[in-house]
Amino acid sequence: MSKYLTLLNILDELRKEAPIEYKKYYPIDTDLEALNKARARAYIHLFLKVKFGLLTFLERENFITDDTDDGGVDAYYLDREHKRIYFLQAKFRSSEDNFENKNIELDELFNMDLDRITKGERKYINGNNYNNKIQKLIDEIKATDDYPKYKEVVIILANLKDKYRGEQIRKLTLFPAEIFDYERCYNELVFPVVSGTFYNPKELKITISVNSKSAGNRIDYYVDTSIKECNITALFVPTIEIAKILYKYKNSILKFNPRSYLDLAGGSVNSRIQTSITNIKTNEFALYNNGITMLSDNTFYSDRVGKRSEAELIVTNPQIINGGQTAFTLSRIYEDCLKGGKSTEIFSEKEGLLKVITFSEDENGDIDEASKLELIEAISKATNDQTAVTEADRRSNEKIQIEIQETIFKTYGYFYERKRGEFGDGVRSKYIDRTKIIDRETFMRVCLSINGNSGQARRASSQQLFKREIFSVILSDNSLTKKYFFGYKCLEYLNDVQKRFEKDTNNRYGQAQYGYGLRYGKIAMVGVIAKYYTSNVKVGNFEQEVISNADLILSRWLRFEEFVKSQPDNRAYFRKYTDQDSGQEVIEVNFDNYYKGKTLTKDLNAYFK
Template sequence: MKYETLVHILDAICQEAPEGSKRYKPDENDVEKMNQARARAFIHLYLKVKFGLSDFSDRERTITDASEDGGIDAYHIDSETKVVYLIQSKFRTNEKNFEDKEISLNELLAMEIDRIMRGEETGENGVPYNGKIKQLQRDISSIDDIARYNYKIVILANLESVPPNKIRQLCGGYSAEVFNYQKAYQALVLPVLTGTYFTANDIMIPVDLSSKNAGSKISYNVKTKNCDCEITVLFVPVIEIAKIMDKYRNAILKYNPRSYLDLEGKSVNSSIKSTLLERDTNEFALFNNGITMLSDETYINERIGQKNKAQLQVKNPQIINGGQTSFTLSRIYHADKVAAEKDLANKEVLLKVITLLGNDSQENKLQLIDEISNATNKQTPVINADRFSNESFHITIQQMVFENFGLLYERKRGEFSDGIRDGYLSESEVVERNHFWRLYYTANGRIARGFQKRLFQQNEFSGIDPNDKNSFKNLYMAIQVFGAIKGRYRRDQKIPREEYAKVYLYVRIHGEESALDAESIEANMRVVNTAFKLFFSWIESQEGNIAGRRTSVNRKTGEKRVTFSQERYFKGPTFEKDFTEWLTANRALLDSSAREVA
């Protein structure tokens, strides 16, 4: 499933190419050309995630993969970190090869890095390098302080059989980083789906001083029980916040209790948008509560050689309040950058930057961040479930279920909306957090708890071991089976509790042996439905005090009437015990039914 998600992302990246691009948009029936397009898109994915290159043409410019490329498939020059990245990529066209097959040592030895960096115009075979490699040479030669730069080789392929020191030797003595299949899934696929792929280190925000009588800012030092802080308050251009949010997306909302929330149906977001776009004046500065941003270091310079201008510098910024404001600004900017420059001109928003000072413990800082978030998120109420979403337990679960099963666990509301909007996945692939836990408990036999609706908000997961792969394997099966069951109901229909019980029966009866394609699930469900009927016939025939059974007396006639409700029975405590007992006694009968279905 993870590989299928990766391929879907690569196909979406190919669609970002200009119209008529046969390299990225070949005939779908031409398997070889499709594979070549995806292989090139895989490099695009790396450049987008690691360096925040959101524009297709910017990435395509630095992809050198072609004949006479000197073994270099792409490059990136990072002027901030002073590193030249040289990329060698080997994409595999099926899941097994992508996860098992390694890049050959000959392909690494084919990288003519020293020769290219020395400015040689031809390869060792005497044939001139292609135009993109010559462009790489020109780009490097134009760097004034190239002596301060380091070189790093990036290998987008599996290379488990070679130790790191040998990899360095194979790469001509240069530092090398290997992105094997596991790292590709965790560091490329999942981040691009959640919009958390490009971390902001330092941001610069220009400030207009022309209408500010008391200077550009107000600063105030605050001592708290957790750590010392400096608060800087100033008005900044909304267009700059829009650009920052569009570039860094959810990566700048790490400590915010919510991720992106779509505009449609969100009254606060719609109100923000209308205030900005329907007025030429700056009422937005009055109406909006502003943005609160965390920073490790904050500087403001009013002497930048421009009249009535200043510059704000923020290190490692994180927005903890005003995420909806920032999000809406980014959507306006992303939809039409030229129009946004005009529509958002001369409009400002209040920015409060909280700089965390000193060398206090990370735990103290996180506690203070949580308290600030709780106190400041008032414009749209933040429910407790949103606050729990950033706990390490949920982060661990999210990473584990994706790594092992390809599941997309939505711990933060709206965190996958970026991937959905970009066409990298569909909404149906995301598992909403309450639904996730209802099926977890159902699949593992705690049916009554699985019936509860707000499990995430209760945040009572102390008994769950994230390392218990079997319980999450049951969950994975339950999600696939429930998806097939749900398809038989209209979107507006409530799913009866008995369907959750059938999911549990499915997991108990079929277990690890079951294939999870649509045809297999349909066939196996026939066995489950048979078991469901037989089991309840047995339960109703039992004597004594059975959960779900009620006896009523007609007051006039004195006649006793016994009724049995499956709904009441599911609420009782004995379903799992009863079913296990029945299943043990009737396993041969069910196996016979399964063979008949097959």
């Protein structure tokens, strides 16, 4: 359950993005020192990718200066849009204990020669030249005409003692410093890169082609809703612009979409969209697709951009609330073109409808978040039926779901999938495998069982599980999340026990040892095992606690099933009759329905006191 191991896996996948001629990223397996150096460099790549949206290896490598004579600067980034320059000092640790507990030495921060570098000095004070990457950094600063307007920021990608933070560290670094310790690494680098939410566009520009066919090319309409006033802008935009946006921002721009984070492995809707782009030269896409709905805090449109037949649409804090599936499919087509070295001409002359909903500001010029979220939910419920929105989808953005997701990741390093396909990008990039993902429906069944409703937990459909009346009672607050996760791991262990008998045709479900428990009653078992959970169990002992408590209950399950067969209230499931040939009393059992039934909880409480 180590977040550090997930980090290592991500770093190794980032190393593999390097062209083969970058040999330092491909050390031989037995050279641990070289491997750790390669991972340390990939750690910088991770930061640049997540924080600045640099998606390609070469794009990131261009900003990495870490080498001999680097002036204590491991990397930099010049943010021309927000007029900031970042200087990075990173310290990667090759063991989990050191990564989470060892602090960076102050001497390493003393070595940051930022005063001389930002003043254009080409050499150390001792006369030695800075390396070529630092020379390039100096050239970039020199070529920036309005550099005095830039804010210099030092990023320390390492642990640092609290007493050195704030003004104390500024005395060493010259400029304001931001500390990314191990916790920030896990929460702000690892989780976002796995979920594809690592880049937050504050202002997005979309270039729109305008031609003779597009006379009166947009509709601008103000609508007064029961919640607040909004502006709606509707216009046709080039599909390649939508594709580029999703390719860069991925799930960051789909946060409010209940169907976001989709794993687009198939589906008829996706296939039709793909075919209309890749196989048809004309613009059938505009006919086949219902369009994309985007939310915006501010929207600006102008066809006076100094370019013939072009206009610009600028949206602030954009989020796609409907049509995310369409947009994501376009981005995948675009990505395949880039990776396969194919032309993007397949997007030419193909446009789709974009509807931008802009929220009105209050008297203070602010956006009321409560009203905004209320309106978002209302729009979500009214979305078209291109793909059905399930009850689980509707609950995906609720506060308790987000809290559960955060708690499970921060405590155990697992990924609770509150939205379908939420971590598909991480799986596709091989950052994690699916065993690290917690299925939301299974998790809800575990929660229901632990709360004393084992029969309902097994018989309820997915739609019923996430109905408001059940969901809001079971997941009323975040206090039981760790216990629920314990139950989820117990279920995983029971599934593993069942797999041991798969090849035994005479005892496929371990019936000789555990009765019908593994075949029909695993969810009920979880509710019992979870009674042994204690909040003081350490993460390092978690797996052993699961196994020992599960084995204890498993050892008692045959006797439990004998007990329930003798209970008068269970006659509907266990019918006794006399065999006419042998004259012996026989019990006809129906454990499948029993483990869905209403007497189950009473029996569990009576037997496992």
